[in-house]
Amino acid sequence: xxxxxxxxxxxxxxxxxxxxxxxxxxxxxxxxxxxxxxxxxxxxxxxxxxxxxxxxxxxxxxxxxxxxxxxxxxxxxxxxxxxxxxxxxxxxxxxxxxxxxxxxxxxxxxxxxxxxxxxxxxxxxxxxxxxxxxxxxxxxxxxxxxxxxxxxxxxxxxxxxxxxxxxxxxxxxxxxxxxxxxxxxxxxxxxxxxxxxxxxxxxxxxxxxxxxxxxxxxxxxxxxxxxxxxxxxxxxxxxxxxxxxxxxxxxxxxxxxxxxxxxxxxxxxxxxxxxxxxxxxxxxxxxxxxxxxxxxxxxxxxxxxxxxxxxxxxxxxxxxxxxxxxxxxxxxxxxxxxxxxxxxxxxxxxxxxxxxxxxxxxxxxxxxxxxxxxxxxxxxxxxxxxxxx
Amino acid sequence: xxxxxxxxxxxxxxxxxxxxxxxxxxxxxxxxxxxxxxxxxxxxxxxxxxxxxxxxxxxxxxxxxxxxxxxxxxxxxxxxxxxxxxxxxxxxxxxxxxxxxxxxxxxxxxxxxxxxxxxxxxxxxxxxxxxxxxxxxxxxxxxxxxxxxxxxxxxxxxxxxxxxxxxxxxxxxxxxxxxxxxxxxxxxxxxxxxxxxxxxxxxxxxxxxxxxxxxxxxxxxxxxxxxxxxxxxxxxxxxxxxxxxxxxxxxxxxxxxxxxxxxxxxxxxxxxxxxxxxxxxxxxxxxxxxxxxxxxxxxxxxxxxxxxxxxxxxxxxxxxxxxxxxxxxxxxxxxxxxxxxxxxxxxxxxxxxxxxxxxxxxxxxxxxxxxxxxxxxxxxxxxxxxxxx
Numbered sequence: 001x002x003x004x005x006x007x008x009x010x011x012x013x014x015x016x017x018x019x020x021x022x023x024x025x026x027x028x029x030x031x032x033x034x035x036x037x038x039x040x041x042x043x044x045x046x047x048x049x050x051x052x053x054x055x056x057x058x059x060x061x062x063x064x065x066x067x068x069x070x071x072x073x074x075x076x077x078x079x080x081x082x083x084x085x086x087x088x089x090x091x092x093x094x095x096x097x098x099x100x101x102x103x104x105x106x107x108x109x110x111x112x113x114x115x116x117x118x119x120x121x122x123x124x125x126x127x128x129x130x131x132x133x134x135x136x137x138x139x140x141x142x143x144x145x146x147x148x149x150x151x152x153x154x155x156x157x158x159x160x161x162x163x164x165x166x167x168x169x170x171x172x173x174x175x176x177x178x179x180x181x182x183x184x185x186x187x188x189x190x191x192x193x194x195x196x197x198x199x200x201x202x203x204x205x206x207x208x209x210x211x212x213x214x215x216x217x218x219x220x221x222x223x224x225x226x227x228x229x230x231x232x233x234x235x236x237x238x239x240x241x242x243x244x245x246x247x248x249x250x251x252x253x254x255x256x257x258x259x260x261x262x263x264x265x266x267x268x269x270x271x272x273x274x275x276x277x278x279x280x281x282x283x284x285x286x287x288x289x290x291x292x293x294x295x296x297x298x299x300x301x302x303x304x305x306x307x308x309x310x311x312x313x314x315x316x317x318x319x320x321x322x323x324x325x326x327x328x329x330x331x332x333x334x335x336x337x338x339x340x341x342x343x344x345x346x347x348x349x350x351x352x353x354x355x356x357x358x359x360x361x362x363x364x365x366x367x368x369x370x371x372x373x374x375x376x377x378x379x380x381x382x383x384x385x386x387x388x389x
Numbered sequence: 390x391x392x393x394x395x396x397x398x399x400x401x402x403x404x405x406x407x408x409x410x411x412x413x414x415x416x417x418x419x420x421x422x423x424x425x426x427x428x429x430x431x432x433x434x435x436x437x438x439x440x441x442x443x444x445x446x447x448x449x450x451x452x453x454x455x456x457x458x459x460x461x462x463x464x465x466x467x468x469x470x471x472x473x474x475x476x477x478x479x480x481x482x483x484x485x486x487x488x489x490x491x492x493x494x495x496x497x498x499x500x501x502x503x504x505x506x507x508x509x510x511x512x513x514x515x516x517x518x519x520x521x522x523x524x525x526x527x528x529x530x531x532x533x534x535x536x537x538x539x540x541x542x543x544x545x546x547x548x549x550x551x552x553x554x555x556x557x558x559x560x561x562x563x564x565x566x567x568x569x570x571x572x573x574x575x576x577x578x579x580x581x582x583x584x585x586x587x588x589x590x591x592x593x594x595x596x597x598x599x600x601x602x603x604x605x606x607x608x609x610x611x612x613x614x615x616x617x618x619x620x621x622x623x624x625x626x627x628x629x630x631x632x633x634x635x636x637x638x639x640x641x642x643x644x645x646x647x648x649x650x651x652x653x654x655x656x657x658x659x660x661x662x663x664x665x666x667x668x669x670x671x672x673x674x675x676x677x678x679x680x681x682x683x684x685x686x687x688x689x690x691x692x693x694x695x696x697x698x699x700x701x702x703x704x705x706x707x708x709x710x711x712x713x714x715x716x717x718x719x720x721x722x723x724x725x726x727x728x729x730x731x732x733x734x735x736x737x738x739x740x741x742x743x744x745x746x747x748x749x750x751x752x753x754x755x756x757x758x759x760x761x762x763x764x765x766x767x768x769x770x771x772x773x774x775x776x777x778x
Contacts, residue, residue, distance in 0.1 A: 003447070005442040006441070006442055007446070022440055025436065025438070033438060034426070037426045038426070042423070044395075045417075047396055047414065048419075049414070049422060050414045051396060051620045053394040053396055057394075057396070058394060059395055062393070085474060085623075088642055092641075096510055097510065114645035115641075115645065119641070120641060121642065231438070232437060232652040233438065234647075252481075256504065258621075258623075259397070261623050263621040263622050263653055266621075
């Protein structure tokens with residue numbers, strides 16, 4: 001009989017699992033979340049366990065709006081904020097409300113591969129917009145918009161991760177942010193800004209969100225407690241124009257079930273009210289910075305000279321370009337045999353490409369393992385170049 | 390500035406809110422859920438807060454399968470069980486995976502009105518199947534299936550609440566259950582059995598689920614912790630053939646976000662493991678039985694002679710038929726003026742009808758208020774008949 005798993009993360013013995021872009025469970029603040037859960041139930045009692053207000057409970061909306069304003073230096077009205085069940089759930093709801101199967105959407109390529117799976121379940125046609133070292137390619141966006149327009153079609157939205165992108169680690173530059181927003185406004189294009197890595201910067205704060213540069217209504221920005229607190233809470237938020245928030249609030253799903261995750265929203269509210277979040281993010285930054293450095297050091301030491309990568313300034317990932325002729329998909333079983341895993345680049349790319357790339361995650365593993373993982377990966381690529389595999 | 394609400398329930402002063410079909414927050418086991426949350430975090434630590442296994446955590450799947458088997462006298466393999474974020478979320482996911490906009494689905498009429506809103510968000514065409522005193526009308530189902538077939542169409546599924554139906558309180562008889570299942574099997578029709586009131590019976594246990602009578606794969610049954618534990622946990626389950634469970638597990642939403650509500654699933658698991666659920670359900674039954682009796686007594690005392698209702702054997706609702714010529718939608722503002730509310734019957738009916746009916750909920754209010762609510766309603770209907778309104 002199969003033993004059912006409890007968590008999503010499955011680690012194989014003897015494999016350094018750099019494929020897994022998950023927060024390290026050892027970094028989850030279990031004791032403080034227990035305190036927050038106790039406080040939430042103690043101060044609000046049944047209120048924390050009843051059907052929640054559709055937009056999310058006032059208990060969380062108010063301190064979250066204040067926290068976002070303090071962190072990001074821009075006031076957010078509570079009416080522009082919706083509590084979600086995490087980014088995945090938020091994307092799923094937006095697809096239900098904004099799209100119909102067969103609709104075209106523009107997606108950054110490469111971009112978070114599992115968002116693409118959610119879009120596919122909604123029957124959407126994915127139109128790629130190429131990214132390069134500076135992030136989403138503005139000319140590529142203009143060209144994709146023009147192609148659609150010539151076919152008499154429009155895109156329901158553009159999905160991208162402009163800040164510490166999964167999988168590339170790259171942030172869109174200020175100039176490109178402005179250009180992307182201008183193009184979107186000119187074309188009436190809605191932008192879904194997946195912004196889950198914003199707080200996890202290791203060298204310098206990232207550029208302002210696209211949302212801050214755009215007219216109200218252009219950008220829907222998705223945030224999450226998954227990376228900065230705990231993914232098992234299934235809790236996030238989105239900021240958007242009040243009309244879009246109202247559209248979500250008035251959906252059948254929220255009318256029927258109430259707010260998307262009422263009890264865990266109360267737990268997160270208590271965690272915020274206890275003043276624990278900023279210090280925790282500081283600790284996460286310190287831990288993940290060390291891990292990023294360990295991986296970058298390992299890559300510098302062990303990867304063959306004709307491999308390339310960009311030092312990620314935040315997030316969970318490093319995106320490695322292999323030497324010409326190297327296919328990361330073909331390399332994966334060999335690497336796993338040698339005790340190291342990654343995600344092949346093609347998984348993140350819509351409409352082909354990405355074969356020369358692979359994604360390494362440094363969020364889950366301690367420094368020594370990351371260094372050893374880089375060593376094993378370097379050896380595998382070396383052997384491949386020498387034609388011994 | 391508007392004050393944001395914390396919970397969905399909004400009670401107006403001086404109105405006896407019999408429109409609200411919500412569990413009474415005063416009956417939520419706050420202290421025991423706090424114990425369960427503490428135990429969940431104490432015994433599993435980060436495991437309870439990481440990305441959860443897509444199907445739901447083993448921690449909950451195993452005791453829930455055992456609990457269902459013990460309560461319902463039928464073994465359920467864990468592979469036939471999926472943890473959901475409540476029935477609303479489960480319905481939403483099934484619509485995404487099983488339907489496309491424009492598809493026809495069969496819906497019991499009258500039936501839970503907010504499920505209809507979820508279906509509408511997915512662009513589905515609702516084809517009503519009439520219900521009567523014994524529950525869903527079998528001839529009506531046959532006729533609807535035939536109408537669709539003649540138009541060269543099929544229905545993606547039939548949605549119904551066969552046990553202590555919302556809004557009617559009626560349970561489908563054993564004979565009709567067998568007939569509905571036979572018809573569905575003959576037509577290859579999938580049944581979505583919304584079974585959230587099963588445990589809340591006040592006189593005698595309800596008939597076996599449709600799922601128990603059907604070949605594997607015919608019925609997807611949705612259960613929930615909302616009515617028997619706490620709606621704010623946003624937690625439920627579905628039982629289905631292993632292939633259907635696998636289809637949900639392999640969806641983009643679950644691949645991306647992990648199990649649907651991992652932390653609250655751990656809390657519910659701890660609550661089950663502490664052996665608290667059966668006793669709590671016993672207490673709920675006793676409380677809701679008294680409320681049901683108080684409402685039925687009040688209706689018998691105060692409603693005009695030409696009103697009709699069926700004594701509900703379980704669930705949260707009584708469905709009242711008004712005298713001929715009385716329209717419950719027109720009556721509502723008058724009733725609210727007189728300090729009592731209800732939901733007009735037409736809201737639950739697809740394709741028209743229901744104007745002579747109204748739904749009263751007895752779950753939320755104490756006995757004295759229910760009796761007074763019946764008195765106020767009776768007086769309003771009386772005045773209406775006499776033509777004084």
